[in-house]
Amino acid sequence: MSSTAAPFPARMELTGDGLVLRDWTEQDLAAMPELFDHPDIAYWTPIVSPFDEKAARVRLDRARQLRAEGTTILLAITTDGGAPLGEVMLRRAPEGTEIGYAVGPAHRGQGLAARAVRRMAAYAFEELGVERVILEVEAENASSVAVAAKTGFRLLDVPLIQGQEKGRPFVLQTWGLDRP
Template identity: 30%
Template sequence: MLKPPYPIETPRLLLRPFAPGDLDDLHSFRSLPEVTRYLYWEPHSREETRAVLEEKIGGSELRQEGRALSVAAELRESGALIGDLSLFWRSREHRQGEIGFVFHPGHQGRGLATEAAREILRLGFDGLGLHRIFGRCDARNTASARLMERLGMRREAHLVENELFKGEWGDELIYAMLRREWSERASG
């Protein structure tokens, strides 16, 4: 089980549970075609965002395998919600997790997603005791691939035309990090 010590403070962000007042900020980026281009869902209507937010509010703790921890990334200087991070507990037996992240495009290119995602890795390794955390992205999503590389995750696979994605065959990249690699990076 993982119950993060909220809020988690980074130099520029507060990572916290989602709250009902996050609807406008969350919708401001989940409704954008450029945000959903490489994701499994299309731009959300306000009602779809409201339903997603309700799910995320219930995901502030990670109690069992097969569930996800949902964390909001808020700018400390303004209080604006700019990111949506997830840690999926994929296997208790094999101590496997998966990281996911979606950020407002107006706040990209400044290292904020890296700052936040590093804390999600820390929660997975140090808080949940995972052995391996992986991340996946469409091979055309160079921004997500670069983020995982900046985190120190290694590219393990390039799956060719492995999924029918939004009407066309798409490639997928898989990145991963082991607990010992995390520890080496944290101590070095």
């Protein structure tokens, strides 16, 4: 964490747009494989695959560690504070304040990703004082491109990010949303 970055709160709950974004808890461990053990999640995200209960424990512990380090917030996407439907992330990175998300296959088509991105962006602008948030998206990931466009992000004229994850090459575009 940089010396100028404010620490993240130990506990978080963000509400708005019909969502409650909340901390992951021990009670969520059993539900996490149903959300994250899916070919789409394995292909488009860095989330480990296969994703089982052991992976859920590792992810919960890592989420807590990253929050304490002040680099990343991982919150469960819910509509009422109850059952998790997906995850939204905010990460402080050298290239900018990045938002990411994954919605469980059974919960897609409800606008959860777009609403979670809007709420997390509002948090970044209002509470963290950032000037821009970014999404890093593969152009072929039509669902994520649609989320970026729907939430007001614009494709930035910056170099593509190329790499390899889980044995496959990827090329990410950077989309930006400036502080209102």
